[in-house]
Amino acid sequence: MAVSLDLLMNAVISGLLLGGFYAAVSVGVAISFGMLDVVNIAHPAFILLGSYVAFIGNTVFGIDPILAATILLPAFYLLGMALYQVYYVAFERRDDQSLRGLSFFFGVLFITEVTLVLIFGVDYRTVQAPYIGPSLNLGLFNLPLRLLVPFLVSMVMVVGLQIFLSRTFVGRAVQAVAQDQQALRLMAANPTKIKRIAFGLSIATASLAGACLIIIQPVEPSIGREYIGRIFAICVLGGLGSFPGMVIAAMTLGIAESLTATFFGPSWAPAVSFGILLVTLAVRPSGILGR
Amino acid sequence: MTALLEVAGLGKRFGGFVALESIDLEVQQGERLGLIGPNGSGKSTLVNCICGTLRNESGSVRFAEEALDGLSAHERTRRGLARSFQLPRPFASLSLAENIRIPILYTVNARATGHLGRAAIDARCLELLGQVGLAAKAGRRPRDLTQIEMRKLELARAMAAEPKLLIADEAMAGLSHAEVDEIIALLIRLNAEGVTVIMIEHIMRAVMEFSQRLAVLVAGRKIADGPPQDVVRDPEVVRAYLGE
Amino acid sequence: MASLVASGAAPGLRGVPFTLALIAVAVAIFAFGRWLDSSYAFFIGYVVVQYIVLGTAWNILGGYTGYVNFGITAFFAIGAYSTVALHKLVPTLPLPAMIVVSGVLAGLVGLGTGYLTLRLRGVFFSIATLALAVVVQTLITNWDFVGGARGAYVLRPKVAPLIGGEYVQYLFLLMLGMCVIVLATARGIERSSLGYGFAAIRDDEGAAEASGVPTLKLKLIATTLSGGFMGMAGAPLPFYVTYLDPASGFSLNYAVNAIAMPLIGGTGSWLGPVVGAVLVGGLQEYLRVTISSAVNVLVAGVLMVAFVIAAPQGIVGLFQRKR
Numbered sequence: 001m002a003v004s005l006d007l008l009m010n011a012v013i014s015g016l017l018l019g020g021f022y023a024a025v026s027v028g029v030a031i032s033f034g035m036l037d038v039v040n041i042a043h044p045a046f047i048l049l050g051s052y053v054a055f056i057g058n059t060v061f062g063i064d065p066i067l068a069a070t071i072l073l074p075a076f077y078l079l080g081m082a083l084y085q086v087y088y089v090a091f092e093r094r095d096d097q098s099l100r101g102l103s104f105f106f107g108v109l110f111i112t113e114v115t116l117v118l119i120f121g122v123d124y125r126t127v128q129a130p131y132i133g134p135s136l137n138l139g140l141f142n143l144p145l146r147l148l149v150p151f152l153v154s155m156v157m158v159v160g161l162q163i164f165l166s167r168t169f170v171g172r173a174v175q176a177v178a179q180d181q182q183a184l185r186l187m188a189a190n191p192t193k194i195k196r197i198a199f200g201l202s203i204a205t206a207s208l209a210g211a212c213l214i215i216i217q218p219v220e221p222s223i224g225r226e227y228i229g230r231i232f233a234i235c236v237l238g239g240l241g242s243f244p245g246m247v248i249a250a251m252t253l254g255i256a257e258s259l260t261a262t263f264f265g266p267s268w269a270p271a272v273s274f275g276i277l278l279v280t281l282a283v284r285p286s287g288i289l290g291r
Numbered sequence: 292m293t294a295l296l297e298v299a300g301l302g303k304r305f306g307g308f309v310a311l312e313s314i315d316l317e318v319q320q321g322e323r324l325g326l327i328g329p330n331g332s333g334k335s336t337l338v339n340c341i342c343g344t345l346r347n348e349s350g351s352v353r354f355a356e357e358a359l360d361g362l363s364a365h366e367r368t369r370r371g372l373a374r375s376f377q378l379p380r381p382f383a384s385l386s387l388a389e390n391i392r393i394p395i396l397y398t399v400n401a402r403a404t405g406h407l408g409r410a411a412i413d414a415r416c417l418e419l420l421g422q423v424g425l426a427a428k429a430g431r432r433p434r435d436l437t438q439i440e441m442r443k444l445e446l447a448r449a450m451a452a453e454p455k456l457l458i459a460d461e462a463m464a465g466l467s468h469a470e471v472d473e474i475i476a477l478l479i480r481l482n483a484e485g486v487t488v489i490m491i492e493h494i495m496r497a498v499m500e501f502s503q504r505l506a507v508l509v510a511g512r513k514i515a516d517g518p519p520q521d522v523v524r525d526p527e528v529v530r531a532y533l534g535e
Numbered sequence: 536m537a538s539l540v541a542s543g544a545a546p547g548l549r550g551v552p553f554t555l556a557l558i559a560v561a562v563a564i565f566a567f568g569r570w571l572d573s574s575y576a577f578f579i580g581y582v583v584v585q586y587i588v589l590g591t592a593w594n595i596l597g598g599y600t601g602y603v604n605f606g607i608t609a610f611f612a613i614g615a616y617s618t619v620a621l622h623k624l625v626p627t628l629p630l631p632a633m634i635v636v637s638g639v640l641a642g643l644v645g646l647g648t649g650y651l652t653l654r655l656r657g658v659f660f661s662i663a664t665l666a667l668a669v670v671v672q673t674l675i676t677n678w679d680f681v682g683g684a685r686g687a688y689v690l691r692p693k694v695a696p697l698i699g700g701e702y703v704q705y706l707f708l709l710m711l712g713m714c715v716i717v718l719a720t721a722r723g724i725e726r727s728s729l730g731y732g733f734a735a736i737r738d739d740e741g742a743a744e745a746s747g748v749p750t751l752k753l754k755l756i757a758t759t760l761s762g763g764f765m766g767m768a769g770a771p772l773p774f775y776v777t778y779l780d781p782a783s784g785f786s787l788n789y790a791v792n793a794i795a796m797p798l799i800g801g802t803g804s805w806l807g808p809v810v811g812a813v814l815v816g817g818l819q820e821y822l823r824v825t826i827s828s829a830v831n832v833l834v835a836g837v838l839m840v841a842f843v844i845a846a847p848q849g850i851v852g853l854f855q856r857k858r
Contacts, residue, residue: 041665102603104840104844274670281652365743368746380739382738396731
């Protein structure tokens with residue numbers, strides 16, 4: 001009995017830490033889809049890009065993966081802005097059907113994945129860092145540092161973004177653009193420019209999220225697809241446009257997956273998020289705290 | 292005689308915002324009802340609730356002595372309730388004739404009262420387009436139309452469903468004097484053929500000319516309902532809407 | 536977006552005459568193949584025709600109705616793995632019967648998915664189909680009866696039943712047959728009430744509802760047909776590859792190709808997926824042989840993005856505009 005409880009506790013703790021990481025993975029889509037209504041299903045590809053960037057930084061230059069990702073944040077930001085510009089010119093401005101926009105991002109996802117395969121191959125890649133391996137032992141609980149550090153980084157990033165969105169002019173403009181573009185124009189802010197900035201931020205988060213990912217687990221190009229379901233499950237469950245809801249949903253998913261992996265085996269974990277997504281969509285599409 | 296349309300205690304909220312509060316409205320068979328009110332007073336919301344595009348939280352809608360609650364929009368259209376949209380919503384990839392075809396295929400042909408063959412439908416499409424002066428453009432796409440022509444298409448599409456009750460939601464906005472007359476004449480002709488019409492408009496001249504009865508909606512409430520001459524002199528109506 | 540009215544190479548040829556023309560073309564192609572007597576030709580031909588079926592199936596829901604299905608691999612694999620399971624249970628069951636079963640199963644899954652998600656915005660439907668693909672993959676990976684993660688071997692018979700010759704010729708023939716059925720269905724839908732209903736849903740679902748179109752019912756029909764045909768396309772796969780494992784059965788290539796080919800060829804008519812499959816399939820094979828098999832995979836994705844940005848009406852649409 002005691003053994004089971006121990007197992008359970010650790011599964012829940014791991015799930016919570018994992019959930020924090022999932023929040024970092026999803027915050028980008030919470031912005032692009034939740035606020036800008038851009039269905040960027042290619043987001044996981046950029047996370048993987050972040051992972052590989054961290055990988056190169058770590059293996060070739062010997063720097064800490066999170067540091068590597070932080071250094072390249074501006075590059076990802078610019079990439080996001082460029083991507084939005086293409087999307088805007090090709091689709092949003094033409095007021096085209098969402099069919100084409102979705103296909104565009106699907107294509108981007110695919111191209112990124114295949115390109116990564118061509119460059120890095122399908123072998124699993126990992127990074128080295130002093131916190132991968134050791135755990136913090138707190139009596140009953142075992143906190144693996146390789147989960148704890150990404151958790152902390154993720155929380156800092158998500159909270160930082162929340163503060164940015166609610167306290168700065170640009171941040172508030174981003175929140176506004178989701179709701180009323182006309183009012184934004186009257187405030188002499190260009191909605192397209194604001195959206196570009198927001199999308200840039202969205203992709204920038206992928207850089208850090210990717211670094212966290214490769215710390216938590218070995219990475220190869222196709223695992224991005226698993227994350228599509230996780231991300232959208234979290235965003236939908238949490239309610240589009242709500243950061244706190246998203247974080248709660250992320251924790252919930254993390255715990256659910258962790259428990260499934262512990263008691264049923266890790267090969268069932270991918271189905272959990274998608275199962276939750278399907279059920280949420282069928283039952284309560286507006287999510288826990290959604291509008 | 293029971294009214295064709297009976298709206299009783301209808302209420303609709305969006306989150307915390309009360310869009311419609313306990314609306315009671317009756318429309319008799321063959322009547323010409325005008326519905327006016329300031330922007331944002333809930334006129335279009337009321338139409339959406341009656342037609343099933345939105346679900347009302349409270350109250351009920353009865354049409355031809357049948358409760359409509361729970362029925363989807365297309366089921367209501369099939370039962371004879373048609374509407375034109377305030378902002379035209381044409382089927383952009385189809386020609387004008389095909390735009391008209393859709394309601395014929397899915398309302399007229401779905402009813403027990405006779406199925407039209409291909410040739411008959413083609414003829415009917417041209418006929419309807421002719422009634423709104425768009426027959427010459429039957430093969431063109433909606434993007435080739437002016438705003439005004441799109442409104443006419445909207446109306447023609449609603450007429451194609453051969454409704455018992457037609458709700459024209461601000462169909463005349465932006466039209467010239469002559470065009471307004473055209474539409475009024477069209478709606479009166481339709482009414483003479485037995486179609487009950489609810490006209491939602493801001494153009495008072497049209498409303499006064501057309502309506503047998505006038506209802507006024509302000510901030511989600513109906514504040515007046517009666518003969519047009521009396522309603523426009525009602526001090527509350529003047530204060531809330533006409534006197535602006 | 537190409538209108539349903541101006542639709543492709545054979546304006547006016549519909550219904551029975553069209554189907555007969557398709558059958559004639561199919562017979563001619565098969566006869567030509569037999570005359571060539573090249574194994575390679577049949578193997579390639581199978582792939583191209585398979586993509587015509589997949590692409591057309593996708594297009595019924597995607598191009599005609601406006602709902603993007605990313606879960607192609609789920610339906611395709613349901614077909615493939617039904618065959619594996621049925622083959623183990625009833626080894627004497629002929630392949631055509633397995634194709635029918637696959638189609639029915641995949642169609643039911645399409646119906647179920649649709650029922651759960653089609654009341655929502657189209658975007659959520661698309662995301663749900665992505666979810667579906669992974670769920671089905673996870674389920675099958677954990678199902679040992681069909682080999683699970685290790686994969687399953689299926690013995691390809693030496694000789695083709697009925698027609699003799701190599702078995703791959705039989706597979707090609709069956710795929711041609713499915714192709715005729717799917718194309719005839721697509722063409723039949725195009726100018727029918729159903730097709731107009733689909734187009735109305737695609738253009739403006741709210742206005743369609745207000746015009747009397749039973750949107751949910753029609754969407755469910757589209758999803759069921761689309762999913763069913765995709766399942767049928769997957770049914771012969773185990774015999775074609777002889778070794779089927781989830782990694783290859785659920786390969787993203789099928790999904791990208793099934794979407795890219797109609798988008799490149801043109802989503803407005805039955806002809807688009809055909810043009811797309813032949814051109815892109817041919818190009819991919821050429822690249823595979825000349826450069827590498829990794830690069831050819833990239834082609835579909837790159838072309839799809841290019842066309843979606845620059846030529847949304849596809850190749851068929853480009854030709855129609857010039858008229």
